[in-house]
Amino acid sequence: MKIGIVTDSTSDLPAYLIEQHAIQVVPSILVLDGKEYADGIGITREEFYNRLPSFQTQPTTAAPSIGDFITAYETLFSQGCDHIISIHAASQLTTIVNVARQAAQEFPDKVTCIDSGSLSLGLGFQVVAAAEEAEFGLKPALDAIESTRKRLHVSAALDTMEYLKRSGRVPAAVAALGGILSIKPLIELTNGEVKAIGAVRTTKQADERMLNFLLSGGEYERLAILHTNAEPRAKQLLDELMQNVRMSIPRDIIFVNVTTVIGTHVGPNGLGFAAVKKYSR
Numbered sequence: 001m002k003i004g005i006v007t008d009s010t011s012d013l014p015a016y017l018i019e020q021h022a023i024q025v026v027p028s029i030l031v032l033d034g035k036e037y038a039d040g041i042g043i044t045r046e047e048f049y050n051r052l053p054s055f056q057t058q059p060t061t062a063a064p065s066i067g068d069f070i071t072a073y074e075t076l077f078s079q080g081c082d083h084i085i086s087i088h089a090a091s092q093l094t095t096i097v098n099v100a101r102q103a104a105q106e107f108p109d110k111v112t113c114i115d116s117g118s119l120s121l122g123l124g125f126q127v128v129a130a131a132e133e134a135e136f137g138l139k140p141a142l143d144a145i146e147s148t149r150k151r152l153h154v155s156a157a158l159d160t161m162e163y164l165k166r167s168g169r170v171p172a173a174v175a176a177l178g179g180i181l182s183i184k185p186l187i188e189l190t191n192g193e194v195k196a197i198g199a200v201r202t203t204k205q206a207d208e209r210m211l212n213f214l215l216s217g218g219e220y221e222r223l224a225i226l227h228t229n230a231e232p233r234a235k236q237l238l239d240e241l242m243q244n245v246r247m248s249i250p251r252d253i254i255f256v257n258v259t260t261v262i263g264t265h266v267g268p269n270g271l272g273f274a275a276v277k278k279y280s281r
Contacts, residue, residue: 001082001083001137001138002080002081002082002083003081003082003083003084003085003134003135003137003138003141004022004024004073004076004077004079004081004083004084004085004134005021005022005023005024005084005085005086005087005127005130005131005134006023006024006025006026006069006072006073006076006084006085006086006087006100007023007024007025007026007086007087007088007123007124007127008025008026008027008028008064008088008089008096008100009025009026009027009028009039009040009259009261010028010039010088010089010094010096010119010120010123010259010261010262011025011089011120011121011123011124011127012120012121012123012124012224012226012256012258012259012262013025013121013124013127013128014254014256017124017128021128021131021132021134022079023127023131024072024073024075024076026064026068026069026072026100027039027040027041027064027068028061028062028063028064028094028096028259028261029061029062029063029064029261030043030048030059030061030260030261030264031059031060031061031062032055032059033055033056033057034057036062039259039260039261040259040260043260045229045257045258045259045260045263046229046257048260048263049228049229049257049260049263049268050229050268052263052264052267052268053268058166059260059264060264061094061261061264061265063094063095063096063098063099064096064099065099066099066102066103067103068103069086069099069100069102069103069104070103070106073086073103073104073106073107073111077107077110082110083110083111083112083138084107084110084111084112085111085112085114085130085134085138085141085142085145086100086104086111086112086113086114087113087114087116087123087126087127087130087145088100088113088114088115088116088123089116089118089119089123090115090116090117090118090119090123090189090191090192091115091192092117092192092193093119093192093194093265097113097114097115100113101113112138112142114126114142114145115192116145116149117149117190117191117192118149118152118154118189118192118274119154119189119262120154120224120226120256120258120259120262120274121154121222121224121226121254121256121274122152122154122189122274124224124254124274125148125152125222125224125274125276126145126148126149126152128222129144129145129147129148130142130144130145132144147279148222148276151221151276151277151278151279152274152275152276153188153213153217153273153274153275153276153277154188154189154190154272154273154274154275155186155187155188155189155197155210155213155272155273156186156187156188156189156210156226156266156270156271156272156273157184157185157186157200157206157207157209157210157270157271157272158184158185158186158187158266158267158270159184159203159267159268159269159270160182160184160185160267161185162267163264163265163266163267164194164265164266164267166265182201183199183200183201184199184200184201184202184203184205184206185198185199186198186199186200186206186209203233203269206271207233207236207237207271210237210271210272210273211237211240211241211244213273214237214241214273214275215241215244217275217277218277218278219249219277219278220249220250220275220276220277220278221250221276221277221278221279222250222274222275222276223249223250223253223254223273223274223275223276224253224254224255224256224273224274224275225237225238225253225254225255225256225272225273226256226258226270226271226272226273226274227256227257227258227270227271227272228257228258228262228263228266228267228268228269228270229257229263229268229269230268230269230270230271231257233269233271234255234271235255237271237273238253238255258270
């Protein structure tokens with residue numbers, strides 16, 4: 001059985017992994033001043049984050065259309081796939097996986113849609129795990145997703161909670177945390193839920209907390225350093241991790257400026273990571 005893999009652009013997968021595993025990526029939609037942009041087309045991530053604080057109208061986002069998913073599925077079936085795994089961003093935060101499920105109804109029993117419960121490389125690492133096991137069949141690929149999800153840790157230090165508050169995608173108690181004395185909120189994403197895990201007063205303290213989280217996490221199978229147009233901070237975090245590392249880390253650490261569709265809701269100058277712990281028997 002040949003298994004095809006579909007995801008959406010919130011997975012933040014680098015181009016080389018998309019090409020290597022022949023993954024179909026359906027772009028989400030960014031809306032700026034009433035104009036729709038397919039994620040990654042028409043405006044660069046750097047330009048978007050530079051302009052984000054000054055937009056007169058807050059940008060919004062939208063899920064791809066049912067037709068977009070049908071096209072992706074048809075493409076893989078035309079390439080000889082017998083079944084498709086379609087894995088997407090957390091359903092608590094976006095309707096993307098629900099749209100994918102509607103599209104899958106056009107291909108009865110041939111598309112398995114999965115809610116990753118995550119975003120960015122928290123989603124992307126589940127996609128890659130499935131793609132790596134797809135040659136062995138549907139069950140091994142699905143088992144790989146579940147195993148990765150159980151060992152996943154996604155955390156971030158935001159410059160402000162203002163963008164999350166505007167989006168309405170976090171509980172009021174969490175959103176209120178960011179309004180206290182201009183602190184830097186620390187959050188994690190677990191099973192689709194955004195949780196507050198602390199707060200600090202300075203960017204330096206936020207960076208130190210991210211490093212400590214990484215150093216205390218054990219050994220990693222996969223690791224990505226995430227930022228929203230905060231490349232110098234992200235590089236420093238990676239450098240300090242390499243200098244202080246006391247455990248095994250992957251050779252291929254992914255370094256990514258998070259996609260605009262996520263950045264709309266978390267704001268610029270954020271720093272975080274997505275990590276998959278090594279499997280321990």
